[in-house]
Amino acid sequence: MASPDPQHTAGTEVFAKDGVRLAVDDATATVTLINPDKRNAQSPALWRALAEAGRALPGSVRVVVLRGEGKSFSAGLDRQAFTPEGFDGEPSFLDMARGDDAELDAVIAEYQEAFTWWRRSDLITIAAVQGHAIGAGFQLALACDLRVAADDVQFAMRETSLGLVPDLTGTHPLVSLVGYARALEICATGRFVHAEEAERIGLANLVVPGTELDAAASDLAAALLAAPRDAVIETKALLQGAVTRSYEDQRIAERAAQGRRLRDLAGLGD
Template identity: 80%
Template structure:
């Protein structure tokens, strides 16, 4: 796919990740199409850094990828005895202490967590393969626009592992426990049609329309007042963990803040 941010000066451009900012819209692009944007610890650290470098003006973050595949998942080099240069191999990690292993996985997960921040709306533009870590990266975003050639798959269980990059919580929330379990333990592909029908994706479009559709969606998000979007996102994200009565209370409190703000009345 052609890059819509190629004329912008990158805020960050390293280890297969490029961050550009155009006023209220930031774009994070995976930039290693030759390897189908396979992921590594270095790429995860770059994604974490991208989140930390977002200017306060940014309201929408678009996640996209160059090439025919969004991300083919974890680079297979991770499964070799040598692993990546300068990185602990999986075998090294397994031989470490419980605390060291937990800390390392937690560091990897940071690349997948900041997309849920309440002050931004994140949109994944997904084409081609989104497998394993690629699937989980798409799940890290608030919204997903997919090309009609998309193929999601969670292959970790098939490899004797589990999805550990924060993808299980949003997957169950989107498609339900039974379907999420079936997707994970079979490792099968989820097509664009199924993704839309089950709520995994917001919309599917021809691959040539993917970037334009995401741009239109970002513009629609920006049309609403920022503080109202922030409050609404917080309400919806917390709804699953609240009782009905607690959610009613949260709505009242959020609306009171909005009314006072609009009326120019301080707390």
């Protein structure tokens, strides 16, 4: 296993298990995928560990950086999931398919929990992505608010080539970022999206040389911590809601949010 970057072992390690390490340094948490020998391939155990990381964050954390050790961020679902035996102690995909609709829905919903907490309004989350980000790996990067990519990044949504669909919450952010037509083309063809295109179409906020990836993510985290926490929380909630609100409803939401901020700054908040 590759040695982790020393700057990402600073702070307090909360846990390291099932391919996931969580460390906290004051207002910043770092979640690291720690199975580079398998290109950080994902499994139900890893998804449970990711969900646990979200629950374990102390209230002081404002920014979470997600990264993967080794040459690849995550090459996607471990293909062992498609074998008859599956993973030890886990239902295989074939066993899942034999269950009734409610059971199957409940299992997939549990898996999705690893991907949902990254967009909490009280956090800003950054994926630092290098090498392969395929399938579940692509969807994990999409689960974050922001993406900093190395210049060797390769995003791809390969689920359709396996006869499946992207079901780990990746379709909504993908369409929001690149639009329906381009999202359909990326998913249906399963092609690679490389760094230059990723930045051009909005998948990546920033592209840097691979040797600068961790530093760029750290610099972005520091910049995000510069503004007062409550102002950032209100702004994130406004922008998230803008997708579904009408123009007039967004104006109303802006006024209400600003009213709360002004009262708080005047010492008149609840």
